[in-house]
Amino acid sequence: MINWNNLDTLNAYKKLLSLKGQVNLSQALSASRVKEYQTPMAAGLAYNYAAKEVNEQILSVLAELSAEQQLIEKYQALLDGEVINTGENRKVLHQLSRGQAGKDVFFQGKNLRDFYAGEQKKIADFAASVHSGKIVGSKGDRFASVVQIGIGGSDLGPRAMYLALEQWAQASGKKKMEARFISNVDPDDAVAVASSVELAKTLFILVSKSGTTQETLANELFVKDLLKKAGLDPSKHMIAVTSETSPLANNPGYLASFYMDDFIGGRYSSCSAVGGAVLSLAFGPETFAAFLDGAHAADKSALESDIRKNPALLDALIGVYERNVLGYPSTAILPYSQALSRFPAHLQQADMESNGKQVNRRGEAVRYATGPVIFGEPGTNGQHSFFQLLHQGTDIVPLQFIGFQESQAGADVVVEGSTSQKKLCANLSAQIVAFACGKQDTNPNKNFPGGRPSSLIWGKKLTPEALGALLAHFENKIMFQGFVWNLNSFDQEGVQLGKVLTKKVLSGDMDPALKAYAEIFGL
Known part of the structure; x- marks a missing residue:
């Protein structure tokens, strides 16, 4: 039997409160700790937490917290199709869109595993027809560009994933089409995007689960007007990603319609048709399938009960310790990869929309802090922006670094004895130690207090599989933290x-x- 209890009722939480301040990072960080405090992730990634304020005793109590709050059991219940979204009385099935482990999930007689797989197959077939020239624009032109019209989860995740793989696809010969995104109802957004593509060779994807999203429909009408003025038939240049019950479904105004349902929230929809259509058109269905494989592998690793072998669970528990015991209100996401330039923006929505709650699953007020403020920018730009506050400000902000040994493009240049990629990785390594250890100086302006905790997710190269694993890691981290705090992380x-x-x-x-x-x- 699963019990849904508030954090402050747990014995393990009370133990954690007594362990505050045990770790002095500047003294604890060592070469052996860097090697020991690391766990493998899916798709060849690794999670290193050597620069976090934890030790063996704290990790042991975090394991007790996981067991007492039944985190793995709750995750399994989610995978098995139980109603986890209590606010809207819905299942939570974004893991199912990438082939979740576990039993089939049914709703109103429909096998939802087959439904999601079927939509992926339909998208793959459509993309192949576009790439081969079987499907063309209203004047017979082959499509060279695709533009996604959506907002929130229909934009942030797919846009971040596209940008993350664009350079990889270019270098690998996998890039099929240019992609652009229109999200803001500000007409300047639509004008800027439309002017950057050749309308006769552009396919538009309208994404709205309900088919009534105000900003998205306004942008659709704006684009349709531009198409008509260019002498083009909008119905030959638009597809829809929507629900089967929306006014966009089976609508003759679109070349095709692909479907999602209410069991996949917008911020968790990159692995569904919402991300699948644009990524399959831009990079090919096989690239999207590899992305899903990486996410699926991360989902399987999140079922491991040993927190030292479950990177998403471990990351989540350390985050709870930082938020509720150490009292840190924010977390910075710092990818040292230009490909992940919009990944922090996606995680802002995924995390803050999920766990920015002040009542529990039963609608009762909680008496402890919940989701942190999430922000971030790519390195090294961030170093010349807000790192000043992170190093010497009055607040301690936990940091989550992401880095790769190799660039996606492969092209590089040697400057002053090292390549640009080596300089990037050198900066990343230096920042972790600088934040943790600081620097003593008699000049107060040059004194760095240190004690700023960070983690590092790293791998060889950002590939589709690695990106899928990275996305699923953070989605599962958010889920586990919501379970710890006894929140409904799946409404908004x-x-x-x-x-x-x-x-x-x-x-x-x-x-x-x-x-x-x-x-x-x-x-």
Whole structure:
């Protein structure tokens, strides 16, 4: 039997509180610790936590916390199709879209494993027809570009994944089409994207589960108007990714429709048709399949009960210790890889929309901190931006570094005795030690206190399999932390109020304060 208990009722949590401050990073960090405090991940990646403020005793109690809160059992229940999203009374099945381990999941007589696999096959066949020239634009032109129209999870994840693989695909001869993304309802976004492609050779993907998303439909109409003005038939240049019950389903206004359902939230949808359509068109179905394989391998490793062999679980538990025992309010995601330039933005939504909650699964107020603020930028740019605060500011911000031994492009140049890639990795290595150990100086402006904890996820090269494993690692970390905090990590009521008030502004039904702000913009 699974029990859904608040964190502050657990015996292991009370033990953790007594262990605060046991580890002095500047003294603890050593070569042997760097080698010992590391666990393998899927797809050849590794998770290193040597620069975290944990020791054997703390890790032992974290293992007790995992067992007491039944984290693996809850994950298995999710995989088996139990209703985990209590706020919306839904299953949570994004792992199923990449071939989850475990039994088949049914809903209203439909085998959902077969449904997701079938949509992937339909997308693969469609992409092959586009690449071969069997499907062409309204003037007979072969498609050279694809533009995804979506917002939130329909944009952030797929955009981050596309950018992460674009250089790899170019170097590997796998790039089939250029991809662009329109998300902001600001017309400047759509104009900028549309002007960067040749409309006659461009296929647009409209992504809206409900088929009624305000910003997405506004951008769709904007694009359709541009197509018509260019003498093109929009129905020959658009496909839809939606639910089977939406007005976009089986609509003659689209070349094809591909389906998702309510069991996969937007921020977890990169492995579904939401990410599958654009990634399969841009890089080929086999590349998307490899991406799913990496994610599936990470999902399987997340079932390991030994926290030292389960990187997503270990990362989650250390994060809970930092948030609830050490009191750190933020976490910085720092990929030393330009390919992952939008990965922190995706994780902002994935984490903060999931665990930015103040009530538990039963709607009761919790009395402890929950999800941290997530932010980040790629290195080395971040070093010349906000690292000043991270090194010498009054708040301690835990850091999650990501790095690779090799670049995706393979092209490099030797400058002052080393390549650019070696310089990148040297900077990453230096930052970890600088944050942990600091530097004593008689000049207060040059004194670095150290004691800034970090982890490192690293691998040889960012490939589709590695990217899938990296994505699933963080999705599973977020899930485990939500379980620890006894939250429903799979609804997002916090985004709804603004939508309601926006409709009031546009309809003219406003209270005085709202009207005063609207009048600033002439509404």
